Amino acid sequence: MELELEGLRVMNDVCIGIDLGGTFIKFGLLDSAGSLVGAVTSVPTPTAGGGDALVESMAAGVGELLASCAETATPRAVGIGAPGPLDLAAGEVVAMPNLPGLEKYPLRDAVARRLGLPAMFENDANAAAYGEYVGGVGCAGKDMVMLTLGTGVGSGILHEGRVIHGSYGLGGELGHMIVEPHGRPCGCGQRGCLEQYASAASIARFATPRVEQASATTTLSALLAANGAITSRDMVEASLAGDPLAQELWDEMIFYLAIGCVNICRIFDPSQIVLAGGLTKAGEALLNPLKKAIAAESWTMSETHTDVLLAKLGSDAGAIGAAGLAWQMLENQPH
Numbered sequence: 001m002e003l004e005l006e007g008l009r010v011m012n013d014v015c016i017g018i019d020l021g022g023t024f025i026k027f028g029l030l031d032s033a034g035s036l037v038g039a040v041t042s043v044p045t046p047t048a049g050g051g052d053a054l055v056e057s058m059a060a061g062v063g064e065l066l067a068s069c070a071e072t073a074t075p076r077a078v079g080i081g082a083p084g085p086l087d088l089a090a091g092e093v094v095a096m097p098n099l100p101g102l103e104k105y106p107l108r109d110a111v112a113r114r115l116g117l118p119a120m121f122e123n124d125a126n127a128a129a130y131g132e133y134v135g136g137v138g139c140a141g142k143d144m145v146m147l148t149l150g151t152g153v154g155s156g157i158l159h160e161g162r163v164i165h166g167s168y169g170l171g172g173e174l175g176h177m178i179v180e181p182h183g184r185p186c187g188c189g190q191r192g193c194l195e196q197y198a199s200a201a202s203i204a205r206f207a208t209p210r211v212e213q214a215s216a217t218t219t220l221s222a223l224l225a226a227n228g229a230i231t232s233r234d235m236v237e238a239s240l241a242g243d244p245l246a247q248e249l250w251d252e253m254i255f256y257l258a259i260g261c262v263n264i265c266r267i268f269d270p271s272q273i274v275l276a277g278g279l280t281k282a283g284e285a286l287l288n289p290l291k292k293a294i295a296a297e298s299w300t301m302s303e304t305h306t307d308v309l310l311a312k313l314g315s316d317a318g319a320i321g322a323a324g325l326a327w328q329m330l331e332n333q334p335h
């Protein structure tokens with residue numbers, strides 16, 4: 001009987017995952033088997049009140065989620081994913097352009113104190129990669145790279161199921177891998193970064209002058225004239241509809257993304273590269289030409305086994321991954 005009770009208690013232990021975004025804070029609970037308990041929920045990110053208001057919103061969101069669980073969930077630890085740059089060792093936000101007032105705020109320890117739980121702090125792209133690993137696409141090989149093709153190109157590298165941070169906490173910034181020497185200037189100060197060729201924002205931005213220069217009227221030029229801007233979705237739709245300029249621009253993006261993927265394979269030889277973010281809404285129109293381009297650009301002296309696939313969890317990956325990383329933190333603690 002005692003054993004049964006003990007088993008029941010372990011079943012209901014959960015770790016809390018919090019994913020801090022510029023618009024919403026998301027919350028998720030994972031049990032010790034890595035299964036989501038209840039749903040992923042969210043509250044609006046407070047835009048005023050600084051770190052203390054943020055921590056209160058997080059505590060309220062966690063409280064509601066725990067209360068909504070039909071079974072009694074006993075929280076063991078909390079994981080927090082936040083946009084960088086972060087000081088992971090100190091548990092502080094270095095800068096957060098979308099949420100001013102959080103610079104140098106000790107977010108990890110403030111959340112730990114407020115919830116009375118041990119807390120883990122991680123970059124949101126790394127948390128999302130771990131989320132897909134633990135509760136999304138999974139990864140039999142344990143070596144996985146995720147690229148999030150959104151406004152920028154976020155990335156996370158998992159080796160043996162653990163996030164790689166590098167010696168100075170700046171490892172795994174694959175969006176700033178140079179894919180075109182002396183190429184397009186990047187906000188990071190380099191030129192030719194992958195982010196300037198394969199993010200939704202950059203392909204839309206760099207498409208505009210090309211469309212304006214084109215002599216023939218195309219689907220894209222009509223959209224530019226009507227809306228004053230071109231979006232990455234316009235590009236995909238026009239490309240699928242057979243617009244030659246849109247196809248050229250899309251193929252160009254695919255080429256640079258393939259170069260990035262081949263470089264990732266050469267360095268890490270991961271079992272899979274997982275693609276997430278807004279551009280993956282293109283689905284097979286992204287995946288199929290990308291696989292072909294990777295095969296065309298990849299070496300011939302050996303087979304490249306790395307699989308390329310689309311993420312499953314969407315914007316829930318960060319909260320699920322943060323909870324998973326909290327479990328990993330507990331497992332690493334001496335018993």
Ligand SMILES: [Zn+2]
Pocket residue numbers: 175176186187188189190193195
């Ligand atoms: Zn860059």
